[in-house]
Amino acid sequence: MAAITMKNIVKKYGDGFPAVNDVSLDVRDGEFMILVGPSGCGKSTLLRMIVGLEDITSGDMLIGEKVVNKVAPRERNLSMVFQNYALYPHLTVFENIAFPLRLAKKPGDEVRRRVTETAELLELTEHLERKPANLSGGQRQRVAMGRAIVRQADAFLFDEPLSNLDAKLRGQMRTEISRLQKRLGVTTVYVTHDQTEAMTLGDRVAVLRMGVLQQVGSPRELYEEPVNLFVAGFIGSPSMNFLPASVDGSFLETPLGRFEVHDERKVAAAGDRDVVLVGIRPEHFEDASLVSEEKRQRGSIVRARVDVTEWLGNEQYAYVPYEAPADLAAQLRALSRELDSDQLRTQAVVALDASSEIRPGREAELWLDTSRIHIFDPSSGENLTRDEERVERLGRIAEESRDAQREAQREAATGGATVAEP
Numbered sequence: 001m002a003a004i005t006m007k008n009i010v011k012k013y014g015d016g017f018p019a020v021n022d023v024s025l026d027v028r029d030g031e032f033m034i035l036v037g038p039s040g041c042g043k044s045t046l047l048r049m050i051v052g053l054e055d056i057t058s059g060d061m062l063i064g065e066k067v068v069n070k071v072a073p074r075e076r077n078l079s080m081v082f083q084n085y086a087l088y089p090h091l092t093v094f095e096n097i098a099f100p101l102r103l104a105k106k107p108g109d110e111v112r113r114r115v116t117e118t119a120e121l122l123e124l125t126e127h128l129e130r131k132p133a134n135l136s137g138g139q140r141q142r143v144a145m146g147r148a149i150v151r152q153a154d155a156f157l158f159d160e161p162l163s164n165l166d167a168k169l170r171g172q173m174r175t176e177i178s179r180l181q182k183r184l185g186v187t188t189v190y191v192t193h194d195q196t197e198a199m200t201l202g203d204r205v206a207v208l209r210m211g212v213l214q215q216v217g218s219p220r221e222l223y224e225e226p227v228n229l230f231v232a233g234f235i236g237s238p239s240m241n242f243l244p245a246s247v248d249g250s251f252l253e254t255p256l257g258r259f260e261v262h263d264e265r266k267v268a269a270a271g272d273r274d275v276v277l278v279g280i281r282p283e284h285f286e287d288a289s290l291v292s293e294e295k296r297q298r299g300s301i302v303r304a305r306v307d308v309t310e311w312l313g314n315e316q317y318a319y320v321p322y323e324a325p326a327d328l329a330a331q332l333r334a335l336s337r338e339l340d341s342d343q344l345r346t347q348a349v350v351a352l353d354a355s356s357e358i359r360p361g362r363e364a365e366l367w368l369d370t371s372r373i374h375i376f377d378p379s380s381g382e383n384l385t386r387d388e389e390r391v392e393r394l395g396r397i398a399e400e401s402r403d404a405q406r407e408a409q410r411e412a413a414t415g416g417a418t419v420a421e422p
């Protein structure tokens with residue numbers, strides 16, 4: 001096992017465009033790190049530089065303590081799983097998994113032992129004599145993973161390994177990969193464009209935008225304390241709403257109405273700006289008629305006309321179109337295009353309790369948890385209300401929960417046996 005350290009990594013392809021631009025990132029020993037961002041942001045390029053399949057234009061790549069810029073891929077002792085899992089069709093599952101060991105000319109009994117162990121871990125034992133063509137998509141994906149982990153590499157690298165699977169299988173495999181990684185405790189870098197995968201798998205998540213690293217943190221930190229509009233909009237589904245607002249003391253005047261921000265710190269964060277973008281997650285709205293008096297006091301009420309509702313059983317979404325000043329509307333549209341979302345209209349999405357009777361076409365009273373709003377600078381996109389103290393606390397919580405999960409997986413792996421103190 002080993003840590004992976006990237007220092008000011010730059011990659012320019014032939015045309016001089018920096019696909020990866022000055023990325024510095026530490027992946028700790030045993031950590032599960034996700035690289036996430038929209039298509040074309042440089043994730044695969046960065047991963048390929050870790051493995052050694054792509055030259056580094058400038059900067060240093062370290063595995064453990066060692067600079068590996070000039071080290072050949074096969075000498076880096078890393079294992080990679082690709083999107084198209086490239087199994088050998090004429091070989092059995094056993095031989096597919098054994099392949100890297102055969103390549104390394106390991107003795108037959110060691111190969112048998114390791115393949116058997118790996119197959120057990122991945123629940124492939126009954127399929128060892130079958131050919132890939134006769135397996136399901138999920139089983140094939142597990143064989144590809146088996147081939148990667150059989151080799152006791154210093155780190156595992158995954159490039160969108162689940163994007164060929166259907167949604168249900170993707171969910172199952174996600175849980176399996178997570179469990180496996182925690183059990184083996186091997187440093188892992190996992191590339192995906194899917195924010196759900198990023199949030200559910202990562203100890204920490206690194207968000208890339210056009211080759212530039214935006215933020216690295218626990219899923220919860222990214223969700224609750226994003227550094228800028230890009231991260232705030234990318235993480236979370238449905239996305240955070242961004243409303244243009246003019247600032248009037250402790251009041252914000254938005255297209256959904258005027259409301260007071262009760263938090264001094266947030267009011268101060270807006271500074272002397274006349275216009276800001278207010279970020280509100282869909283779940284921080286509620287049907288005002290369902291909110292207790294005590295809760296009402298903590299937030300504000302806005303009146304809005306809902307044009308569409310979607311009832312999902314456990315909750316429902318209501319869409320509230322609004323007019324925004326032309327320049328801000330254009331900026332929001334550009335952001336949503338970049339985030340691969342096709343939302344072309346300026347509209348707010350609010351998540352309401354399933355029991356809400358708010359109906360389309362009518363004016364609705366919406367309660368808004370003003371303590372959870374973010375305020376962004378419209379020109380730089382910076383989150384002006386990020387709470388550094390809270391960020392630190394979230395970091396500690398994430399670390400503790402990671403250690404606990406790891407411990408639980410190890411115990412499960414050893415059949416719950418604990419080692420007695422001497």
Ligand SMILES: Nc1ncnc2c1ncn2[C@@H]1O[C@H](COP(=O)(O)OP(=O)(O)O)[C@@H](O)[C@H]1O
Binds near residue numbers: 013
């Ligand atoms: N071999 C290549 N030659 C030239 N440009 C490339 C090459 N590979 C990738 N790129 C460009 O580098 C950028 C990042 O690509 P990539 O790392 O594949 O992104 P991602 O994996 O995040 O979708 C894109 O603009 C892409 O067009």
Ligand SMILES: [Mg+2]
Binds near residue numbers: 043044045
């Ligand atoms: Mg890619």
